[in-house]
Amino acid sequence: MSTVVLLAVTGLGLAALYFLVASGLSLIFGLMGVLNFAHGAFLTIGAYGTWWAAGNLPGAGASGWGFVLAVVFGVGVGTLVAALVELALIRPLYERHIEQVLVTVGLSLAMVALVRAIWGADPRPFPAPEWAKDTTSLLGASVPNDRFLLVGSAVVVLLAVLAFLRFTRFGLVIRAGVENRSMVTALGIDVRRAFTLVFAIGGAFAALAGALGGVYLGSISPGQGTSLLIFAFIVVVIGGMSSITGAAVAAVLVGLVQQFANYYAASGVGDLSVVLLLAVVLLTRPGGLTARVA
Amino acid sequence: MLLRMADVHVRLSGSHVLQGVDLTVRRGGVTALLGRNGAGKTTTVKSVLGLVPSTGTVELTDAGGRVHRLSGRRTHEVVRLGIGYAPEDREVFGGLTVAENLTLAERRDSAHHHDRVYELFPELRTRSRQLAGTLSGGQQQMVAIARLLLNDNQLLLVDEPTKGLAPLLVAEVAEVLARAAEEVTVLLVEQNLSVVRRMATDAVVVDQGRVAWSGSAPDLLADADRARELLGVAASGGAQARGEPASPPGTEPPVPVHRTSAGEAGA
Numbered sequence: 001m002s003t004v005v006l007l008a009v010t011g012l013g014l015a016a017l018y019f020l021v022a023s024g025l026s027l028i029f030g031l032m033g034v035l036n037f038a039h040g041a042f043l044t045i046g047a048y049g050t051w052w053a054a055g056n057l058p059g060a061g062a063s064g065w066g067f068v069l070a071v072v073f074g075v076g077v078g079t080l081v082a083a084l085v086e087l088a089l090i091r092p093l094y095e096r097h098i099e100q101v102l103v104t105v106g107l108s109l110a111m112v113a114l115v116r117a118i119w120g121a122d123p124r125p126f127p128a129p130e131w132a133k134d135t136t137s138l139l140g141a142s143v144p145n146d147r148f149l150l151v152g153s154a155v156v157v158l159l160a161v162l163a164f165l166r167f168t169r170f171g172l173v174i175r176a177g178v179e180n181r182s183m184v185t186a187l188g189i190d191v192r193r194a195f196t197l198v199f200a201i202g203g204a205f206a207a208l209a210g211a212l213g214g215v216y217l218g219s220i221s222p223g224q225g226t227s228l229l230i231f232a233f234i235v236v237v238i239g240g241m242s243s244i245t246g247a248a249v250a251a252v253l254v255g256l257v258q259q260f261a262n263y264y265a266a267s268g269v270g271d272l273s274v275v276l277l278l279a280v281v282l283l284t285r286p287g288g289l290t291a292r293v294a
Numbered sequence: 295m296l297l298r299m300a301d302v303h304v305r306l307s308g309s310h311v312l313q314g315v316d317l318t319v320r321r322g323g324v325t326a327l328l329g330r331n332g333a334g335k336t337t338t339v340k341s342v343l344g345l346v347p348s349t350g351t352v353e354l355t356d357a358g359g360r361v362h363r364l365s366g367r368r369t370h371e372v373v374r375l376g377i378g379y380a381p382e383d384r385e386v387f388g389g390l391t392v393a394e395n396l397t398l399a400e401r402r403d404s405a406h407h408h409d410r411v412y413e414l415f416p417e418l419r420t421r422s423r424q425l426a427g428t429l430s431g432g433q434q435q436m437v438a439i440a441r442l443l444l445n446d447n448q449l450l451l452v453d454e455p456t457k458g459l460a461p462l463l464v465a466e467v468a469e470v471l472a473r474a475a476e477e478v479t480v481l482l483v484e485q486n487l488s489v490v491r492r493m494a495t496d497a498v499v500v501d502q503g504r505v506a507w508s509g510s511a512p513d514l515l516a517d518a519d520r521a522r523e524l525l526g527v528a529a530s531g532g533a534q535a536r537g538e539p540a541s542p543p544g545t546e547p548p549v550p551v552h553r554t555s556a557g558e559a560g561a
Contacts, residue, residue, distance in 0.1 A: 169397075172390070172394055172397065172398050173398065175387075175389060175390060176387045176394075176398050179387050179390075180385055180387060183381065184398070185368070185369040185370045186343055186369055186373060186379045187379075187398060187399050187401070187441065188370050188373035188374045188445075189370055189398070190368075191370070
């Protein structure tokens, strides 16, 4: 029983990371039609930003509010980079999807190479508060506290995004833009501002996933974001491409399937199971979980 | 003169849809944009808004006599000059409520006339929390027109507002648009000639991507032969063009181009 609980909570922790990356991807694709392959790089920037701040930024550190400050710094840098990428590279290429894919793939490679050039290819131990390394007893299982941190953060982000989309004018513009972008502009709304905002929000969540992923894995390396991105894309597709709640449900499915298959079958089977899950969803519901049934 | 288009060309997916459209819309009244299916009416409207890539000149003259070049501007900038748009397929946001659809349409450059909208369409008030996607076609058209009337505009571009509506609703929509037209200029794409007859002061006929005729709408409709020749339908007795077989694009006989003052203005 305790093993099942531990696997489930760990699976949910992983799901939280997937969701944080996938929610941004999903918003960006839904509104702008952009498949952002540079999203993993935002995660890497968030992770290294947090790591750098914990060691160098005055007031920041590996524990307490110092750690919070380090994460805020990492997320801030990720947000800023994402906004700049949108303004400088994506904006000139609106509606040119092939070029956008090429630019984001190239950017992803370049950013990873830049991080590697500055801090090396070896994994760096990631600072984490002591309490995150402790365990809490849950239904007989000793669950590391960082799992709760991950799940809690993802839930807060999910609720915040839903509230933002539901109750703000920008949220209204984004929801309408996901449905019919050209009609939004025909109402006199400059949808490009929403594009930049969505990119920045997506970058912030990915950067947060980078910082939390560092806590979860105990170390960071330049290629971490790119490997997580693949699963995040799978989550987005299973969730229905442009649905935040769909992404949340799909992330939980993928995280749990991966953990349980890795434990009960063999290490590595988890990844295969996720691909199988993707195939099953696409064959039975081609539009993903949230696709409207005709 | 409120709107002037001169030598406007649009190419879409390799097809030369507009081949040098020249037309003017005078301030006040309703100008009907007529023509057979595929003639380029909707594309003409979209080219005003910059919703399709075009070449040529499109200009709007505001109430103060200042001329604004619309060509090359982004769609939202064109709209903010005071142009309302109700597209052919309504394009209300189905995932938003009626109230959210109206809130979204509120422009910062304008006062918002919710009272006027709810007075014209009381049903929208009772259904304000309903998702627009669950409304009937007629109710969705009310939302689309309500979006137009919510703001202060100089020009309304209304594309086939009665398409697919029951006769009773056609009359209701025509009534609302006629009331709106008392205050604002309307460029109306419409295939239902009884609606055109009721509302339009001027008419522009497009055919094969060019303006084939322009002038007084009552004159056009009074001349049954000319209407049949230009529109491919009988204009007499309030006949409706909807559902009338139209020649497939490209196979119809060429229509003689009667260059008129409006047509020549930009030529």
